[in-house]
Amino acid sequence: MSEREASPSGKGKLALYWAASCGGCEIAVLGIDDKILQVAEAFDIIFWPCVMDGKVRDVEKVPDKGIDLCLFNGGIRTSEQEYMARLLRRKSKVLVAFGSCAHEGCIPGLANLSSKEEIFQTAYHDTPSTDNPQGVEPQPETKVPEGTLHLPVFYDTLKTLDQTVPVDYYLPGCPPEPERIWDALTAILQGELPPPGSVIGATTTVCEECQRTRHEKKIKEFKRTWQIIPDPDTCLLEQGLICAGIATRAGCGALCPQVNSPCIGCYGPNEGVQDFGACMMSAIASVIDSDDPEEIERIIEQGIPDPVGTFYRFSLAHSLLRRGRLKGSGNGRVPVVADAAVEEG
Amino acid sequence: MSDETFEPRIVGFLCNWCSYRAADLAGTARIHYAPNVRIIRTMCTGRVDPTFVLKALALGADGVMIAGCHPGECHYLEQNFKALRRYQMLKHTLRALGIEEKRLRLQWASAAEGAQLAAAISEMTETVRRLGPLNWRDNWDEGDRYEQAIESLAREHAEALEVPA
Numbered sequence A: 001m002s003e004r005e006a007s008p009s010g011k012g013k014l015a016l017y018w019a020a021s022c023g024g025c026e027i028a029v030l031g032i033d034d035k036i037l038q039v040a041e042a043f044d045i046i047f048w049p050c051v052m053d054g055k056v057r058d059v060e061k062v063p064d065k066g067i068d069l070c071l072f073n074g075g076i077r078t079s080e081q082e083y084m085a086r087l088l089r090r091k092s093k094v095l096v097a098f099g100s101c102a103h104e105g106c107i108p109g110l111a112n113l114s115s116k117e118e119i120f121q122t123a124y125h126d127t128p129s130t131d132n133p134q135g136v137e138p139q140p141e142t143k144v145p146e147g148t149l150h151l152p153v154f155y156d157t158l159k160t161l162d163q164t165v166p167v168d169y170y171l172p173g174c175p176p177e178p179e180r181i182w183d184a185l186t187a188i189l190q191g192e193l194p195p196p197g198s199v200i201g202a203t204t205t206v207c208e209e210c211q212r213t214r215h216e217k218k219i220k221e222f223k224r225t226w227q228i229i230p231d232p233d234t235c236l237l238e239q240g241l242i243c244a245g246i247a248t249r250a251g252c253g254a255l256c257p258q259v260n261s262p263c264i265g266c267y268g269p270n271e272g273v274q275d276f277g278a279c280m281m282s283a284i285a286s287v288i289d290s291d292d293p294e295e296i297e298r299i300i301e302q303g304i305p306d307p308v309g310t311f312y313r314f315s316l317a318h319s320l321l322r323r324g325r326l327k328g329s330g331n332g333r334v335p336v337v338a339d340a341a342v343e344e345g
Numbered sequence B: 001m002s003d004e005t006f007e008p009r010i011v012g013f014l015c016n017w018c019s020y021r022a023a024d025l026a027g028t029a030r031i032h033y034a035p036n037v038r039i040i041r042t043m044c045t046g047r048v049d050p051t052f053v054l055k056a057l058a059l060g061a062d063g064v065m066i067a068g069c070h071p072g073e074c075h076y077l078e079q080n081f082k083a084l085r086r087y088q089m090l091k092h093t094l095r096a097l098g099i100e101e102k103r104l105r106l107q108w109a110s111a112a113e114g115a116q117l118a119a120a121i122s123e124m125t126e127t128v129r130r131l132g133p134l135n136w137r138d139n140w141d142e143g144d145r146y147e148q149a150i151e152s153l154a155r156e157h158a159e160a161l162e163v164p165a
């Protein structure tokens, strides 16, 4: 990196952060094995809360653009995460949305099918493992004799990193494969980066990496993974399993089809695709072998009981619609259309 | 929610070879129909990617109509059957997202069926009027309601995290 700040060690500064995500991305960084030592040779890691001690206050004191590279994983679900996203954006020359959550919302984004109230109801009251006899829920403000205590505000809708602040690059995957992380780090270290706003990765689909043989696909019945033991050599979609390899960006080496399991789309949409689910719907609709409206409806309803989880498993928050319709009032908000959804059931 | 004064905004993707001409015919024949459909001409219903429909809804449409040649009459072989399958797939997904399926309509109308298309448009307009506005953006856009919470973090950090030297 030519414009690197001269730090006492002559190295660049690296920050890693973890917002609404499972933590797998943090492990994935360590998956580059001893190459992490090369990273440490090139960068001073100044902030990485998962791995080393460090204070937000120290980041706040870094001059703007004083961090050369920030790898940010996780979506934005709370005011604190939004604060950290803005802070790290301001302090970083290059901000990378690292992994599916930062890129597309991923599994935490599927909670966009619920409102904040519904999520709290499940998490603090309904789950069998919850022991909360007084029905306590986290409050953004609590008065105590010493003053007022604050907790981050929980949003109704999870946002992706680029719906929150401008992002320079995306590293897809849940989590990104270590080889791809290393490719990206090498590109960054050597200053050989694609134009800002790009996904650092392949521009083909998982199907291209998949070794299975393909024929014309004509489906009369979609199958769930537990219903059949698929033939190991034939395209899974041809066998009726919904495989997202057709819409998903290559990069993993077709890991899931290799072990006889359909791709579920963790690498996100291939280049040029705006809405992953729309691409999936279009492709999956095309393989249905029927021209009869009733038969088509039956094939779809029986074979795809959870269309959002099937077509938007990793990408709901980043989709054109971003979430399911709010029925309850989230954060005290009265929904726009209260009765229409009910009217039709 | 029935709001009599609410004028639905409906985006119509009309096939060039039939339904678009049907709309033209309805116009020249002075058939009266609801003015609520903004028409976009496509070469075939098969050209209507589900992305178009989602984008229309995301950008403020209250409903979307896809109209094209009758089964068997598509100018590009079987593309309108593909449109039919996509339409059913979309409806299935929209329902799961809490969007009433009647906000999406697939209509067959040949170039000679100006009256039928006009009637379908008026009927859909009434249906969507009864369903009420969709206002999708309000569903996720939380505006600046968290600004204060975000800003107060910076203030609190400055006050509370300073360790005296």
Ligand code: SF4
Binding pocket: A206, A207, A208, A210, A211, A212, A214, A234, A235, A236, A237, A238, A243, A244, A245, A246, A254, A257, A262, A263
């Ligand atoms: S659809 Fe799935 S199984 Fe078939 S070729 Fe593509 S990745 Fe392989």
Ligand code: SF4
Binding pocket: A174, A206, A245, A248, A249, A252, A253, A254, A255, A256, A257, A262, A263, A264, A265, A266, A267, A268
């Ligand atoms: S096959 Fe699909 S789901 Fe599996 S790792 Fe690759 S991109 Fe992810």
Ligand code: FES
Binding pocket: B015, B016, B017, B018, B043, B044, B045, B046, B068, B069, B073, B074, B075, B076, B079, B080
């Ligand atoms: S040409 Fe009209 S629907 Fe295909």
